[in-house]
Amino acid sequence: MKTRKPLVAGNWKMNGDTVFNEHLLGELRASLGREPLAAIEIAVCPPFPYLAQAGGLLAGSAIERGAQNVSDRPNGAFTGEVSATMLVDLGCRWVIVGHSERRQSMGETDDDVCAKLTMAAAHGLGIIACIGETLEERESGRTEAVLARQVDALVGAASQAQRGGDVAAPMPAERFVLAYEPVWAIGTGRSASPEIAQQAHAFIRSRLAALAGEGRATRILYGGSVKPENAGSLFAMPDIDGGLIGGAALIADDFLAICRAAAAHSGVSVER
Numbered sequence: 001m002k003t004r005k006p007l008v009a010g011n012w013k014m015n016g017d018t019v020f021n022e023h024l025l026g027e028l029r030a031s032l033g034r035e036p037l038a039a040i041e042i043a044v045c046p047p048f049p050y051l052a053q054a055g056g057l058l059a060g061s062a063i064e065r066g067a068q069n070v071s072d073r074p075n076g077a078f079t080g081e082v083s084a085t086m087l088v089d090l091g092c093r094w095v096i097v098g099h100s101e102r103r104q105s106m107g108e109t110d111d112d113v114c115a116k117l118t119m120a121a122a123h124g125l126g127i128i129a130c131i132g133e134t135l136e137e138r139e140s141g142r143t144e145a146v147l148a149r150q151v152d153a154l155v156g157a158a159s160q161a162q163r164g165g166d167v168a169a170p171m172p173a174e175r176f177v178l179a180y181e182p183v184w185a186i187g188t189g190r191s192a193s194p195e196i197a198q199q200a201h202a203f204i205r206s207r208l209a210a211l212a213g214e215g216r217a218t219r220i221l222y223g224g225s226v227k228p229e230n231a232g233s234l235f236a237m238p239d240i241d242g243g244l245i246g247g248a249a250l251i252a253d254d255f256l257a258i259c260r261a262a263a264a265h266s267g268v269s270v271e272r
């Protein structure tokens, strides 16, 4: 039985506006008010300008907020950047780092991602750290080598933060989450099959255990064209602990159905 509490996080990417957000979050809030899904954690990650609006709309609800990126610098003359302190000030609990769209379009390297992770962890933010291979890497048999390289880098930075690094409060284990997102499955409508996803998750978990000895405690989300139709079969896999959801996170009924699927496959018992 799974003992890790699933997390379902919606990555809105560069979508939404004040009216759209009000409808979407209003529907999520109302539905989860009637039917609380206490066996899972739920987060939404709107674009930076809407984090405060989302905070108002979600006040008092169990839905947490995350950001899609963070600067690796503390503050100062970095035009266009957003600091971890600002995210905490806005009530964010999570931040996504290393999304493949940022790795590919903005040229973010493993070192850049680790620097962001370290800064975010030092400010008490939970981390959703993305990893995944491209189609070319998979087809040339390099999936495990790519995942190993990414996991090693991220776990090195996370372990340092968990030991306390140079800050007073060490990052608790449950605040470091990996998201396996095969690049070829993101926004393409072509999800990894549950078996392929499970194979990658099992590999990531074994790597985690070898590196940090805590493979079993760390949540590993799957991301890449998760929809209500495939969520149940993905979340039924033993090493898949929820999802990072893109397109389907913008449709209230779809996001809620995915959350229900995660709750149905949670091994976490809930007091009623």
Ligand code: PEP
Pocket: 011, 181, 185, 186, 187, 188, 189, 223, 224, 225, 226, 244, 245, 246, 247, 248
């Ligand atoms: C994502 O961008 O993290 C993602 C998983 O997108 P989608 O669900 O649209 O494939």
